[in-house]
Amino acid sequence: MSTSPRSRLRATDARLPPTAAAPPEGTRRRILETALQLFASRGYHDTSIRDLASALELRPSALYAHFAAKDHVLAELVRIGHEAHFEALETAFQGAKPTPADQVRALVHAHTRVHAEHPQLALVVNEEFYALSLELAAPAQALRDKANAMLLDAIQRGMAQGQFSPLHPHITAAAIVGMGSRIPHWFEPGGPIAVETLAKTHAELALRMLGSVSGA
Amino acid sequence: MSTSPRSRLRATDARLPPTAAAPPEGTRRRILETALQLFASRGYHDTSIRDLASALELRPSALYAHFAAKDHVLAELVRIGHEAHFEALETAFQGAKPTPADQVRALVHAHTRVHAEHPQLALVVNEEFYALSLELAAPAQALRDKANAMLLDAIQRGMAQGQFSPLHPHITAAAIVGMGSRIPHWFEPGGPIAVETLAKTHAELALRMLGSVSGA
Amino acid sequence: MSTSPRSRLRATDARLPPTAAAPPEGTRRRILETALQLFASRGYHDTSIRDLASALELRPSALYAHFAAKDHVLAELVRIGHEAHFEALETAFQGAKPTPADQVRALVHAHTRVHAEHPQLALVVNEEFYALSLELAAPAQALRDKANAMLLDAIQRGMAQGQFSPLHPHITAAAIVGMGSRIPHWFEPGGPIAVETLAKTHAELALRMLGSVSGA
């Protein structure tokens, strides 16, 4: 009769990014990776504990030795995703020349890489974030706010220095950040466009949007 | 103990856009509007028939006098959303001067308006689309493809005429279309930014991204 | 939202009575004492092996080194409770003057003391007894029958000797025994009423109920 729901993304090998602090190991890691793939392709609410267990060739009850509840799995993925994202942004920022244009370029480049290299995680972080309770979402929300502030700050310094002339800073910042969020929906890692090409292009697009005097 | 999931968007009054063909009336319309609000704020899979019925002050079984199944409600919303979107794009295109720059401006302007004026519908169309079976999604998919083709065609004509110099046409097109999809996540209708401001800004941003010689 | 179930008794320090034969030691004893407290306050069926283990700061599987199964813990408590009860009754009976009135007084006094000094054990013995299979309950049942017979025998001798004139021997015996069973539900050890006061009062009440000629 009716066809099953489709996957929301093209990518199929869900990897966890390396994180500084205590990377998960063993079964806990396998659960996270499998959940990542399922949550990304079908959504948190459309993935049951049974689906997850069966993909892991485990009984549902076995999962509860590793996570207290289904939403704790999501919360952990969201936390990992935000940490990897924030660390990448910080590293990029620190490696950039101290000009607003270079900082924006570096931030957008890193933002894009993270989304392109970990499209499942990016999708889960962006779309399933709202399935978490405020409590479980809080650590991620804090990082999210800090990351946004980094970019906004660079933009505002660029404007103050006469380097940027965005039509509307708020709208432009949203558009720049949004380019990253959209990546998992169309970009295929290993496909015709290289991650590096995408990252460089997004960085230059951001500068164009900002009307950067030294833009592409 | 734990807080309930948050809403994905700020908007709270879910209106259906006027459509050319057979606008829904009476209870059927109420169901669609209420489902729109719920599907947008919590997602299709996290909204039960009971939630929907209770928001309507109706018993669950009463809904089946109006829709054959839960996914038919979503399919109808997705259809309405795509039709309104496509009609807006067509009208805009026909009203534009026959230059690629003006056509892109008109298309992006219309694309933005639709997303900003109907954020719930935009969200449902973009995020819950994948919950539909291929069969139920097919009519919407056709319109989606046609709309994308309109924009891509204008871009390619602009490039052929030397009006546009995008860094990477594919990536740029994705970025332009993506600006619209992100609107429901941050834009607040009735908030500090007017819809018209947003639409004009996005249109000019698109031309900047394309490196339009007559850009803003 | 909703409040947790309440405890059935006021007492909170669950002690095991000294028993003649092989008192439990070490972890086995800790398990019994903790189980006693939990079974008494929340009931056997509402206490999980996990609850028990967690109260003991042990992992659930560790309990199985000490008891073959959950119901063996209960069976052991029930056995201990019945043995302590029966021993107390026997000792009291042997120490009493050989008159029915004095024997009843001694039996009720001892019966009351046991219930007042070990309210958790009394509760578990009386209310959770039925959770045991016939096999596991059998040793306790035998002691229970013997204890009842001791009291009934004294009453009947008292009647035969014209010392007692109960309205209805069967009903009266049930009422006398029942006074003890109720103790854990209202009596607070260490509270305003001393155990000895309670025991003496119950003993005299029993004689009043029997219409003892030498009663209070």
Next chain:
Amino acid sequence: MSTSPRSRLRATDARLPPTAAAPPEGTRRRILETALQLFASRGYHDTSIRDLASALELRPSALYAHFAAKDHVLAELVRIGHEAHFEALETAFQGAKPTPADQVRALVHAHTRVHAEHPQLALVVNEEFYALSLELAAPAQALRDKANAMLLDAIQRGMAQGQFSPLHPHITAAAIVGMGSRIPHWFEPGGPIAVETLAKTHAELALRMLGSVSGA
């Protein structure tokens, strides 16, 4: 291997007492009566929704059209039990001659009848009460307090008038009330002892315990 748990009482036909206000009807009534039998014989925590549904020849989910949750069924039984009990006590009190002895006799007689005629309900009310949250137990607790106060008040008036000379009023009141609570554990309705015999005997036992000058 092991024998199943035994029933806590002998009675097998669980009837609901008539109540003044809105007696339950149809399936709701059947659920209550069947739950009453199961909760009484095996306890609330040892009776699953599946057990209940299967005894009713219904699917578990069907129960949720009538009760919001398992504990609501218990709460309703507890409420009905307390209301029937309190109404019986009030009626008895109003029909008694205005002397403490007659009032105590009437109250204990009614208290006993209720327990003897509805042993399952008495058991559930007394033993499963603690499985309810404070919220759900509150209405019953209020009636319980009022009923106890009625008896205590009569006892105290009797003492003030020199009619009663209890050894210890508090202990004696507990013993009198406790006679009723024990009934379901040993009394068999339709057995050798008539309900009326039991009620009269308990009433006279109470007066004996109080040392009533006009007692039996």
Next chain:
DNA sequence: TATGAATGAGTCTTCATTCAT
């Protein structure tokens, strides 16, 4: 059009228990 009662499959989670270490 709407309802109340019911269903069968499914939800997440907990249960007592086992077993290799």
Next chain:
DNA sequence: TATGAATGAAGACTCATTCAT
């Protein structure tokens, strides 16, 4: 003795849906 990981059955409850009224 104690643990961590696992299991299979069962826990209460919700799901979308049907159907007689």
